[in-house]
Amino acid sequence: MATTKIDKRMRWDTLHKNGPFPLKFFLTTKLEKNSSGLTGFEKYNNAALEIQKLIQQAADKNERFRAIGSKWSMSSIAHCKDRLHYNSFMNLKFSIFEGEMHEDSTYDHSNLFWFQCGNQIKEISLFLERRGKSLKTSGASNGQTIAGCISTGVHGSTIDMGSVQDYVVGLNLIVGPKPEDILYIERKSKPALRDTYTQNFNSRVIRDDEIFNAVLVGLGSMGVIHGVVIEAENLFLLHRYVKKIEKAKALQLADRLDFNTYDPKIPGSNFKGVRPFHYKIFINPYNTNEKEYAVEFIYKIKYYENYKKDFGNPIPFQKEFVYLDLIYLFIKITERFPKSIPKLINLLKSSILPKEEKTTVGKLSEIFWDTGYQGRAFACSFGVDHKHSSKTLEVLTELTRKHPVPGIFAMRFIKQSEATLAFSKFPFTCMIEIDGIQWSDKEKLISLKEYSTKMIQVLKDTNIPFTIHWGKNANWGFHGLVEHMYGDKVKKWKKVRSSLLSTQMQDLFSNEFLDSTKLSKPLISDEDLIA
Amino acid sequence: MRVLRIFLYLCIVLTISSCYSVRFQVSNGQWESADTEIDGSYAGYNVHTLDTIVTIKSTTGKDYFNIYDCPSGALHTVEYKNSLGSILLNCITFGRKKKVKIKYVCIKENSM
Numbered sequence: 001m002a003t004t005k006i007d008k009r010m011r012w013d014t015l016h017k018n019g020p021f022p023l024k025f026f027l028t029t030k031l032e033k034n035s036s037g038l039t040g041f042e043k044y045n046n047a048a049l050e051i052q053k054l055i056q057q058a059a060d061k062n063e064r065f066r067a068i069g070s071k072w073s074m075s076s077i078a079h080c081k082d083r084l085h086y087n088s089f090m091n092l093k094f095s096i097f098e099g100e101m102h103e104d105s106t107y108d109h110s111n112l113f114w115f116q117c118g119n120q121i122k123e124i125s126l127f128l129e130r131r132g133k134s135l136k137t138s139g140a141s142n143g144q145t146i147a148g149c150i151s152t153g154v155h156g157s158t159i160d161m162g163s164v165q166d167y168v169v170g171l172n173l174i175v176g177p178k179p180e181d182i183l184y185i186e187r188k189s190k191p192a193l194r195d196t197y198t199q200n201f202n203s204r205v206i207r208d209d210e211i212f213n214a215v216l217v218g219l220g221s222m223g224v225i226h227g228v229v230i231e232a233e234n235l236f237l238l239h240r241y242v243k244k245i246e247k248a249k250a251l252q253l254a255d256r257l258d259f260n261t262y263d264p265k266i267p268g269s270n271f272k273g274v275r276p277f278h279y280k281i282f283i284n285p286y287n288t289n290e291k292e293y294a295v296e297f298i299y300k301i302k303y304y305e306n307y308k309k310d311f312g313n314p315i316p317f318q319k320e321f322v323y324l325d326l327i328y329l330f331i332k333i334t335e336r337f338p339k340s341i342p343k344l345i346n347l348l349k350s351s352i353l354p355k356e357e358k359t360t361v362g363k364l365s366e367i368f369w370d371t372g373y374q375g376r377a378f379a380c381s382f383g384v385d386h387k388h389s390s391k392t393l394e395v396l397t398e399l400t401r402k403h404p405v406p407g408i409f410a411m412r413f414i415k416q417s418e419a420t421l422a423f424s425k426f427p428f429t430c431m432i433e434i435d436g437i438q439w440s441d442k443e444k445l446i447s448l449k450e451y452s453t454k455m456i457q458v459l460k461d462t463n464i465p466f467t468i469h470w471g472k473n474a475n476w477g478f479h480g481l482v483e484h485m486y487g488d489k490v491k492k493w494k495k496v497r498s499s500l501l502s503t504q505m506q507d508l509f510s511n512e513f514l515d516s517t518k519l520s521k522p523l524i525s526d527e528d529l530i531a
Numbered sequence: 532m533r534v535l536r537i538f539l540y541l542c543i544v545l546t547i548s549s550c551y552s553v554r555f556q557v558s559n560g561q562w563e564s565a566d567t568e569i570d571g572s573y574a575g576y577n578v579h580t581l582d583t584i585v586t587i588k589s590t591t592g593k594d595y596f597n598i599y600d601c602p603s604g605a606l607h608t609v610e611y612k613n614s615l616g617s618i619l620l621n622c623i624t625f626g627r628k629k630k631v632k633i634k635y636v637c638i639k640e641n642s643m
Contacts, residue, residue, distance in 0.1 A: 013568055015575050026566065031641070070564060070575060088564040091641050123561035123642040143564075143575060315558045369558075375570060 002043070002050040002090075004029045012084060014071045015143075016377040017438070018473065021079045024063070027054060030089045041200045044092050044116060044227070048174060048182055048202065051085070051224050056177035058083050058508055065508050067224045069145030070120060073152055073471035074379055077219060080511035085224070088145060090118035093127055096229075100197035107169065107192055111232050114170075117147035117225050124230075125365035133232040134364050136167045141371040147225040152471035153217050153422050155431065156368065157278040157296075157412030159257060163424055165216045166417050170229030172203055173215060173222060176505045180204055182226075183500070187212045192229060201227065214496035216419035219470060219519065221509045222497060235303040238277060238367045240314075240360040241266045244292035250281050251293075254389040254411055257428055264297050268359065271299050282353050283409040285397040285434070286342030294353050298367065307361050314362030315369055338444050341404040353408070378407070380452050381433035381469035385426040386413055388464050392432050399458050400434065403446040407436020420493045421486060423467035431469065449475050456481065477516040494523045550615060556608040561642035563607070573636075576608070581633045587626065601637035608636040 007026045013019040029050055032043045058065035063082035070088065071078055078084075094114040101109045111133065115124060121135070122142035128134055137158040144154055146164070155163035170186040170193060184203035186192050195205050206212075215222045243264065253262060257279075263272035278298035284290060308314075360367065384392045389411060397409060412431045417424045423431075441447040446454075453475040459466045467485045468474045475481075483490055497506060503522065510520035556562075565577035579600060598606070610633065617630035 012566075017570070028566075034641070068566075071566065086566050088566075089640070091639065093641075120561060120564070120639075120642075123639060126559060126561065126642070375574075 002029055002031050002047040004050055004054060012079060014074060014078065016072075016074050016375070018074045018378070019076070019079070021076060022081050023079075023084060024081065025083045027083060027085045028089065029054075029085065029087065031092065040092050040094060045202055047090050047092075047116070048226055051174050051226065052177045052181070054083070054085060055174070055224070055505075055508065059177065059504060063508075064511060066220055066511055067117065067147065068220075069118065069148030070143050072144045072148065074377065074473050075471055075476060075513060076511070077152060077470055077513045078148070079513070087118040087147070087224075088120070090116045090226075091120075091123065092116040093119065093124075095131070096193070096197075100194055102191040102194050104191050105193075106190065107231060112169065112192060112229060113232060114172075114227055114229050115146050116227050117145060119146050120144065121146065121149065122365065122370075125363075128232050129235065129363065129365065132235050134235045135164075136231070136233055137161045138164065138364060138368050140368055142365060142368060143371065146228050146230070150216060150228065151218055151220045151225065153417070153419070153424065153469065154471070155412070155414045155424060157280045157298075157414065157431075159276065159279060159413045159428065160415055161277075162415040162417050163422065165419050165422065166415070167231045168216060168228055169231050171212070171215055171225060172201055172227035172229075173224065173500070174226050175223035175501050181223075183223075185212050185215055186229070210420075210492065211496050211500070213418050214420045214493045215500070217417070217421045217470070219421065219514065221506075221511070221514055221519070223501060223505070223509055235363060237301045237303050237307055237361055238364060239266075239269065239271075239299045239301050240278075240296065240362075240367055241269075241298075242294055242296045242354045242356045242358070244356060245295050247291055247293050250295050251390040251393070253279065254281060254413070254430060255387055257386055257413065266297065266359065269299075271297070274299060279413055281411040283393065283397065283411070284345055284353075285400045285409050286345050286404070288401075294356060296354060301361075303363075311359060311361035314360045314366040336444065338404050341406055345406070345408060376438040377435065378438050378448055379433055379435045379469075379472045380455060380474060381431055381472040382455065382459065383423040383426065383429040383431050383467035383469065384459075384464055386428040386430040389430040389432070391462070392430070392459065392464055392466070395458050395462050395464070396432060396434070396455060399454055403451055403454065405434070405436060405445060405448075405451055406439055407434040409434050420489050420496075421470075423469055423485075425467055425486070425489075426465075429467070433469070433472070448473055453478060460484070476513060482517045482519060490519070491523065494519070494521075498522050550613065552610050552612040554608060554610040556636075557606075557638075560605065560607050561639045563601075563603070563637045563639045573634075576636045579635050579637070581631065581635070583631050584620070585629050585631055587629065596631075596633075598635065601635075603638040603640040603642070605638035605643075606635055607638045608634070610634040 005028045009023045009026045011020040012023040064080040065083045066080040067085045068078045096109050096112040098109045121138050137156045139154040150165040153163050173183045175181045182203050184198040185206045187209045188207040259275045276297050277300040280296040282294040414424045414429050416427050456478050514520035563577040612632040
C-alpha cells in the first residue's frame with residue numbers, strides 16, 4: 001500500500017514566503033516501493049485508495065483537506081488550515097498505446113500521456129524528451145507540479161497555444177471517499193481514451209464539455225486531481241532573442257499582435273513577418289524617459305540534434321545569481337525611503353532584466369529552465385484583452401509611480417482558454433504583471449494589500465475588463481471581485497462543483513481563499529442551478 | 532598595537548576568504564522536493580547534509596562515503612563547503628583529520 005506520514009505542524013508557507021499560514025496536519029504520501037513488484041496501475045490505485053482514506057479521516061474530524069504540489073502560488077489558494085496533502089512523491093507516468101484510444105478520438109496516441117499529480121514540469125519534460133516529445137508550453141520555470149499548474153492556470157507567453165491547462169485532454173479526480181468517487185473526465189466533443197483503459201484506474205467515466213471545462217481550472221476545490229492526461233507534441237526548438245525596441249512599436253505589437261510586416265532584425269536569422277511563439281515586454285515603471293523597452297522574442301523552429309554545436313548550450317555552465325542579502329538590504333532602504341525605489345530599480349536593472357542581444361536556442365525545457373532567485377517575492381498579475389494592453393500598462397504604471405513598490409512590470413500574451421474560470425478568458429489575454437521583492441508594511445511604503453486593491457479599483461474606474469491570476473497576490477476579498485471578472489461563469493462553475501461533490505465534500509475541499517472569494521458558497525436556489 | 536590590529540585584520544580576511552562552497556548539479560535531472568521553510572536557492576529541495584570528521588590512517592588509501600538515503604540511486608546536487616576551521620584541523624593534525632561538510636540533493640525517485 002501507499003503510505004502516508006502525518007506530521008503535526010503549527011504553520012506552513014509558500015515557496016516565496018507569502019505566509020506563514022496556520023496548519024494542523026501535513027500529510028506526505030509515498031508510493032509503494034518499486035521492489036514490491038506491483039504494476040504501475042496497482043501502485044496508482046493503491047495511492048487512490050490511500051487518498052480516499054485520508055479524505056475520510058478529514059471528513060470524520062469535520063476538517064478541511066487540500067492537495068498541494070510545489071507551493072509556487074503566492075496567493076493563499078494552496079493553503080487550508082486543517083490538512084495539507086503533499087503529493088510530490090506521487091509521480092507515476094503512463095504512455096498511451098493505440099488500442100487504448102477512444103474509437104472517436106482525433107488525437108495521435110503517441111502524443112498522449114497520463115501523469116500522476118505530483119509529476120513536476122521538469123521531470124515531465126525530461127520524460128517526454130526521451131521519447132522525442134515536448135510539452136506544448138510551460139510557465140517561466142519548471143518546478144510546479146502538473147496538477148498545481150492546471151488548477152491555477154499557470155501560463156507562459158505562448159501567443160497561439162495558451163496555458164498549461166489548454167493541452168490537458170483528461171482528468172482523473174477523486175471527489176470523495178466512496179468507490180464511485182473516482183472519476184475520469186474528458187470532453188464529449190474530444191474524447192481521448194477508451195473506457196476499458198480507464199478501468200485500469202478504477203474510474204467512472206464522465207464525458208461532458210461543461211464539466212470538463214469547469215474542473216480544468218478547479219482551484220484545488222473540485223476534489224483531488226490524481227492524474228492528468230496531456231497532449232504533447234514532437235520535440236521542437238525555441239530561438240530566443242532579447243532586444244530593445246522602440247516603446248511605441250513594442251506596445252503597438254502588444255495591442256495588435258500583428259507581426260505580418262514586422263522585422264525583429266535578429267542577427268543571423270530572418271524572422272520578418274513571422275509570428276513569434278512567445279512575446280514578452282519588460283517595463284521599468286519608474287523610468288518614464290525610457291524610449292525603448294527590452295522585448296523577448298521567441299520563435300519556434302524545427303528540432304535537430306546538433307543545435308548546441310551551432311548555438312552553444314542554452315543552460316549556462318556556471319549559474320550566476322544576485323546576492324540575496326544585497327537585495328534585502330535594498331528593500332530595507334526602500335522601506336524607509338520610498339523615493340529611492342526608482343534609483344534602486346535602475347541600479348539592479350542589469351540583474352533583474354534579461355541580457356540583451358544574445359541568441360539562445362534550446363528545447364522548451366532548456367529555455368524555461370530552473371529559476372534562479374527563490375526568495376521572498378510578490379507578484380500581482382492582471383489579465384486584460386490584448387487590445388487594452390498599452391492602456392492598462394499606462395494606468396497601472398501611473399499608479400505604481402504614485403505608490404512605489406520594489407518591482408518591475410512585464411507583459412505576456414496567451415491564447416484564450418476553454419476552462420470556465422481561466423483568467424485567460426479573452427481571445428488573446430495580455431497578462432500584465434509586476435514582480436518584485438516583498439517589503440514590510442510597517443514602514444513608509446504602501447502595503448501590498450492596499451496596492452493590489454488600488455490596482456483593482458483603478459481598472460474598474462477606467463472600465464477595463466480584467467481578470468487576476470489565481471496564484472498571484474491580490475486583495476481577493478475585494479467585494480464582488482470574482483463576479484465582476486467572470487459574471488455568469490461563476491454560477492456554471494459552482495453548478496458543476498455541486499454536481500460532482502456532495503455538500504460535505506464541497507466544504508472539505510474549500511479553504512479560506514475560496515471563502516473570501518465566495519466561491520465556496522454553494523448555489524442554493526433552483527434559479528441558480530438553471531443558470 | 533598597530534601590529535596587533537593588522538594581525539587581527541589579516542585573521543578576519545583569512546577567515547572570510549577561506550570559507551567557501553562549491554556546488555555541482557546536473558542540468559537534466561529532477562531534484563527531490565521537500566516542503567520545508569528553507570530560504571534561498573535550496574527552497575523546495577530536499578537537502579541532506581553530511582557533517583563529520585574523518586580520521587585517515589596511514590595504511591589506508593583514499594576514503595569515500597556511501598550515500599544510503601537516495602532512493603533513486605542518483606544525485607542531483609552536491610555542495611562541498613570549506614572553512615578556516617577545517618583547514619586548521621587538517622593542518623594541525625598533519626592531514627590525519629579532515630572535516631567534511633557536504634550538502635546533497637537526490638534525484639527524485641521514478642522521475643527518469
